[in-house]
Amino acid sequence: MTTQQRQQAQEAWDAIAAGYDEFVSPTHAHVSKAALDAADLRPGMRFLDVAAGAGALSLPAARLGAEVVATDISPDMVERLAANVKEEGLSNVEARVMDGHALELENDSFDVSGSQYGVMFFPDLPQALGEIVRVTEPGGRVFIVVYGNPKEVEFLGFFLRAMRAVIPDFEGLPLDPTPLPFQVSDPQKLRQRLQEAGLEGVRVETVAEELEFHSGRQLWDWLMNSNPIPGTLVSDTTEEQRAAAREVLDEMLRERSGGSGLAVLTSPVHIGIGTK
Numbered sequence: 127m128t129t130q131q132r133q134q135a136q137e138a139w140d141a142i143a144a145g146y147d148e149f150v151s152p153t154h155a156h157v158s159k160a161a162l163d164a165a166d167l168r169p170g171m172r173f174l175d176v177a178a179g180a181g182a183l184s185l186p187a188a189r190l191g192a193e194v195v196a197t198d199i200s201p202d203m204v205e206r207l208a209a210n211v212k213e214e215g216l217s218n219v220e221a222r223v224m225d226g227h228a229l230e231l232e233n234d235s236f237d238v239s240g241s242q243y244g245v246m247f248f249p250d251l252p253q254a255l256g257e258i259v260r261v262t263e264p265g266g267r268v269f270i271v272v273y274g275n276p277k278e279v280e281f282l283g284f285f286l287r288a289m290r291a292v293i294p295d296f297e298g299l300p301l302d303p304t305p306l307p308f309q310v311s312d313p314q315k316l317r318q319r320l321q322e323a324g325l326e327g328v329r330v331e332t333v334a335e336e337l338e339f340h341s342g343r344q345l346w347d348w349l350m351n352s353n354p355i356p357g358t359l360v361s362d363t364t365e366e367q368r369a370a371a372r373e374v375l376d377e378m379l380r381e382r383s384g385g386s387g388l389a390v391l392t393s394p395v396h397i398g399i400g401t402k
């Protein structure tokens with residue numbers, strides 16, 4: 127990444143770090159557990175988290191008893207993560223600001239390395255995977271967690287339908303060329319990328335992410351803070367249009383909840399994992 131790209135990424139993620147910590151991180155517990163189980167992380171192991179955010183993966187890894195190094199390009203995310211670590215009284219997490227394309231870490235220094243909803247946003251995924259593999263010790267495991275087919279990602283479908291109900295020609299997220307967050311949403315491609323990075327015994331496990339929402343406002347807050355893209359997609363809209371979209375979401379969620387008040391939106395999530 128160029129210095130300018132790095133700065134832009136930092137600023138974009140810093141801007142949503144507080145919202146990410148509040149609205150998004152807590153919704154990743156189920157997927158984090160599935161990933162750590164797939165990697166068979168055990169107490170005492172050295173674990174690297176790349177693009178760690180506010181700690182959705184690092185915190186459960188630390189609770190398991192691993193020695194965690196949590197890295198992220200956004201200083202505000204790292205600050206949030208460190209505050210969460212302190213609040214829980216954990217002493218086995220080192221949080222560092224670092225670009226995942228150029229890890230300032232020694233070769234062969236981790237038993238397990240992973241990135242959850244992280245490297246899928248990177249402009250140079252092969253470079254980032256090469257770095258993760260470099261710092262993992264021979265025989266160690268590397269995993270990445272990514273969204274599957276965007277057409278099956280329900281929060282995205284709900285967002286686009288609500289926006290189009292208000293602005294009929296709202297383009298949304300063009301899927302051609304494939305946007306960065308979905309660059310390895312195809313399990314074949316994910317497997318291929320991990321193999322090209324030098325991993326062996328690569329496998330892909332698919333789990334269903336289930337997100338629960340009770341209001342359009344709550345889903346909107348989740349979307350706008352989940353990554354910088356939704357905010358840019360609605361940057362040309364008026365506050366009235368956004369409020370109207372939230373009302374449409376309210377109605378859609380009510381319908382989905384079947385009267386229970388709590389709607390569950392599912393998405394396919396792939397955990398790609400291999401051995402160095």
Ligand SMILES: C[S@@+](CC[C@H](N)C(=O)[O-])C[C@H]1O[C@@H](n2cnc3c(N)ncnc32)[C@H](O)[C@@H]1O
Binds near residue numbers: 197225
């Ligand atoms: C969707 S969040 C995922 C956070 C966390 N892994 C989780 O599961 O909640 C993506 C994270 O990638 C980080 N990120 C984006 N580009 C990065 C880069 N080049 N190097 C390191 N981190 C990066 C962002 O700052 C953000 O915290």
